[in-house]
Amino acid sequence: MVSFFRRKKPETPSGSESARRYSAEELAAAFPTAPAGGAVPAPVERPIPPPAEAPPPAPAPDVVEAEPGAEPVPPEAHAAPSSPAAIDAVAERGTESVTEPAAPVAVVAEPRPSKPTPAAESSADIPGVPATAVAAPAGKRGWRDRLRGSAFARSFGGLFYTNPKLDEDLLDQIETALITADVGVAATTELVAALRKRMNAREFIDAHALLLALREQLLALLRPVAVPLRIERADKPFVLLTVGVNGVGKTTTIGKLAKRFKDEGRPLMLAAGDTFRAAAVAQLQAWGERNGVAVIAQGQNADAASVAFDALQAATARNIEVLIADTAGRLHTQQGLMAELGKIKRVLQKIDPDAPQEVLMVIDGTTGQNALSQLRQFHAAVGVTGLVVTKLDGTAKGGVVFALAREFGIPIRFAGIGERPEDLRVFDAEAFVDALLPETLGA
Numbered sequence: 148m149v150s151f152f153r154r155k156k157p158e159t160p161s162g163s164e165s166a167r168r169y170s171a172e173e174l175a176a177a178f179p180t181a182p183a184g185g186a187v188p189a190p191v192e193r194p195i196p197p198p199a200e201a202p203p204p205a206p207a208p209d210v211v212e213a214e215p216g217a218e219p220v221p222p223e224a225h226a227a228p229s230s231p232a233a234i235d236a237v238a239e240r241g242t243e244s245v246t247e248p249a250a251p252v253a254v255v256a257e258p259r260p261s262k263p264t265p266a267a268e269s270s271a272d273i274p275g276v277p278a279t280a281v282a283a284p285a286g287k288r289g290w291r292d293r294l295r296g297s298a299f300a301r302s303f304g305g306l307f308y309t310n311p312k313l314d315e316d317l318l319d320q321i322e323t324a325l326i327t328a329d330v331g332v333a334a335t336t337e338l339v340a341a342l343r344k345r346m347n348a349r350e351f352i353d354a355h356a357l358l359l360a361l362r363e364q365l366l367a368l369l370r371p372v373a374v375p376l377r378i379e380r381a382d383k384p385f386v387l388l389t390v391g392v393n394g395v396g397k398t399t400t401i402g403k404l405a406k407r408f409k410d411e412g413r414p415l416m417l418a419a420g421d422t423f424r425a426a427a428v429a430q431l432q433a434w435g436e437r438n439g440v441a442v443i444a445q446g447q448n449a450d451a452a453s454v455a456f457d458a459l460q461a462a463t464a465r466n467i468e469v470l471i472a473d474t475a476g477r478l479h480t481q482q483g484l485m486a487e488l489g490k491i492k493r494v495l496q497k498i499d500p501d502a503p504q505e506v507l508m509v510i511d512g513t514t515g516q517n518a519l520s521q522l523r524q525f526h527a528a529v530g531v532t533g534l535v536v537t538k539l540d541g542t543a544k545g546g547v548v549f550a551l552a553r554e555f556g557i558p559i560r561f562a563g564i565g566e567r568p569e570d571l572r573v574f575d576a577e578a579f580v581d582a583l584l585p586e587t588l589g590a
């Protein structure tokens with residue numbers, strides 16, 4: 148159990164500063180409660196399909212390209228033609244649906260040549276990206292602007308406001324602040340114990356020095372996991388499989404990554420593997436179109452492993468450098484759906500034994516400690532190699548990032564601090580920690 152709930156304070160001479168008890172008002176100022184509404188959106192339940200071990204039907208996908216300039220193919224239009232005539236018909240008609248069902252044929256929604264879009268309107272017509280979203284300023288300033296509303300930042304801001312003394316009360320307040328901010332019991336206990344040890348050894352001259360030491364400890368937790376994604380050209384195509392529970396921001400993150408990779412000049416392709424959520428395919432196609440990136444799709448309810456297989460074949464044939472595959476959101480507790488992820492991975496490995504080169508798990512930063520069990524289950528099912536923590540700008544408390552780093556040590560590749568493409572930032576341990584702590588502590 149956490150010590151702050153039960154620790155008996157050492158007796159101090161009455162009238163001394165350290166013996167002072169705080170009023171309810173002072174405590175409220177020091178530890179404002181987190182804003183309401185941080186709950187995780189209720190995940191969508193869906194029936195668990197029987198675990199299917201057989202590989203998907205995998206004839207080399209006949210890649211059918213819609214004419215440049217054609218509208219993206221709507222999800223329901225992806226029924227796969229089997230005969231050459233039918234394929235031709237698709238090529239000719241572009242977006243018309245072909246009703247003759249047969250072996251899956253990847254339909255590449257080739258985007259219109261992308262025209263530069265003024266930043267102010269760039270998100271207006273992309274599903275999942277509100278038109279009102281405003282990009283955070285670049286650099287540390289942007290991180291601070293976006294994270295200042297987090298429970299972490301507000302607790303420590305309040306703590307500074309009270310001009311604390313170097314004593315046990317300060318440690319108790321830090322402990323409460325860390326727990327409140329979702330850092331978790333284990334990480335909090337370790338952090339506070341280390342501070343207490345150093346305080347008792349008289350290493351700190353004042354409360355400010357102790358808080359600076361806390362900053363260093365927080366950085367020490369995050370530095371090892373602040374490892375950016377490296378895309379090796381030798382891996383061509385570098386397959387990035389995104390996974391996560393429902394609504395965490397997978398599809399949106401793929402859109403943001405697509406823009407990033409495109410801006411870096413990397414030949415890119417997307418695989419619309421979220422075949423469960425009705426709007427997911429169209430959402431990905433909209434991102435693809437906006438960024439001038441081809442999207443492989445078979446439409447709703449198609450076999451996700453089959454989509455991934457087709458996409459990898461098409462990407463290999465076209466000398467694509469990065470293939471990003473979407474998957475449907477799933478609860479980490481649904482065994483059948485978790486097994487489906489393993490199947491997607493095995494099917495990709497039939498083409499490239501090293502694929503996927505990155506299994507990128509997207510975690511909603513507002514989830515709190517539940518994120519730990521999510522990651523545990525996804526890691527067991529599919530071997531997570533990198534994380535994206537999204538929605539840190541919203542009602543996230545911020546602390547779960549430390550808990551994830553301490554327990555798993557899996558690299559955190561990116562952080563989502565807003566809804567615009569440029570709000571997906573390469574994870575920067577120092578910018579993150581300094582955004583959570585009062586500005587006077589930041590280096």
Ligand SMILES: Nc1nc2c(ncn2[C@@H]2O[C@H](COP(=O)(O)OP(=O)(O)OP(=O)(O)O)[C@@H](O)[C@H]2O)c(=O)[nH]1
Nearest residue numbers: 275393394395396397398399476537538563564565
């Ligand atoms: N504020 C904020 N919102 C985000 C961020 N990332 C994603 N979102 C929003 O989160 C919502 C869900 O995003 P999606 O990309 O549809 O989530 P998903 O994981 O693909 O959803 P499923 O397909 O249902 O599993 C959308 O409204 C996004 O705009 C972020 O970093 N900050």
